Amino acid sequence: MRNVRHFVTVTALVLLVTYLTYIGLTSLGLMPLAASAQAGPIDWLFDIHVMVMSFLFSLITVILVYSMVVFRRKPGETGDGAHFEGNTGLEIFWTIVPLVAVIGFGIVGADNLRQVRAVDPNALEVRVIGYQWAWRFEYPQGFSSTTLYLPANKQVLLKMESPDVLHSFWVPEFRVKQDLVPGRVTELRITPNLEGEYKVRCAEICGTSHAYMESPVVVVSQTAYDAWVTEQVALYEAELLASEGKPDAKRGEKLYTELGCKACHSLNGTPGTGPTWKGLFGRENRPLADGSVVALVNEEYLYESITAPNAKTVQDFKANAMPSFSYLRDSQIYDLIEFIKTLK
Incomplete structure (x- = not known):
C-alpha cells in the first residue's frame, strides 16, 4: 500500500512539474514570428520535442529529489539500505519505450519533411546568388535585385548558387534554411503567408564580413508584387536602352x-x-x-x-x-x- 502511495505521489508530481516546465519554456518565446506555410509543421514538431524534454526533465528531477527527501537515512539508522540485484521487467520497459519513441519521432519527422518539401508546379522561380558578402536575386523577367520581393501565399522555388565559398540562406521567420555550394545548384521552397519585412542572413561562416551578409526580404500581396515587377521591368528595359550608349x-x-x-x-x-x-x-x-x-x-x-x-x-x-x-x-x-x- 505504501508503494502505491509513493507511485501516485511521484506520478502527480511528474505531471505537475512537466506542465510547469512546458509552460515556462513556451512562454520564453524561443521561436521567432512564423511567416511561411513551412513554419507550421516545423513549429508543431518543435513543440512536441519541448513537451518530451519537459517530461524527461521532470521524470528524472522529481524521482531524484523525491528519493533524496523521502528515503533519506533517518536519525539513528546505522545499517545498510536494501540491496537490489536488478529488475528485468523495468530494464526491458526502459529499453523498449525509448526505442518506440525514437522510431515514432523518425516517422513524424519524415512526414514533416514531406510537408515542408511539397512541390507546387506553379511556383515562382527566383535565382539566388550568394557571394562574399552580399545577395543578389534574379527574377524570370530578366531583372535582378538586392531585395527579395515575394508574393504572399504563393510558393517560391529558390534556385541557389555561389561563385566562391559555402553560404547558407536563412530567414528565421520562414524556418527553413539551405546551403549554397560552389559548383552546384541547390533548391529551397518557401510559401510566405504573412506580409511584412524580414531579413535573409548567411548562416554559414564565409569570411571576414560574414556578419554583414544580409539582405531585405519583403512579402507583399500579389497585386503589390505584380506592380513591383512591372516597375522593375520598366527600369531594367530603360537600363538596357541606356547601356547601348556610353558608360554611366x-x-x-x-x-x-x-x-x-x-x-x-x-x-x-x-x-x-x-x-x-x-x-x-x-x-x-x-x-x-x-x-x-x-x-x-x-x-x-x-x-x-x-x-x-x-x-x-x-x-x-x-x-x-x-x-x-x-x-x-x-x-x-x-x-x-x-x-x-x-x-x-
Missing part, C-alpha cells in the same frame, strides 16, 4: 552598392579587405604580390580585375579574397569602371 558613373555607383563592392573597397582611401577605389584609375607602377608591376591602372586592367580578380593580386592583399564578377554584362562592368574614374 551613376549606374556604376548603384552597382557598387548592389553587388556588395563596398564591403571590401572603400571610397575614402582607407584599405579594407581589398584596395580602396579612391585615386585608383590612372595610378602608375602598381606593385603586385608576385613582384611584378602594373605600369598603368587603365580600363583594361580594371576589367581584368573585375572578371578575373586573382590574375593580378595587388601587393599586401590576399589572393582569392574576391570572387569573379564575369557574369556581369560588359555594360555593367564599364559602368563600374566609369564610377571608379570619378574617384580622384
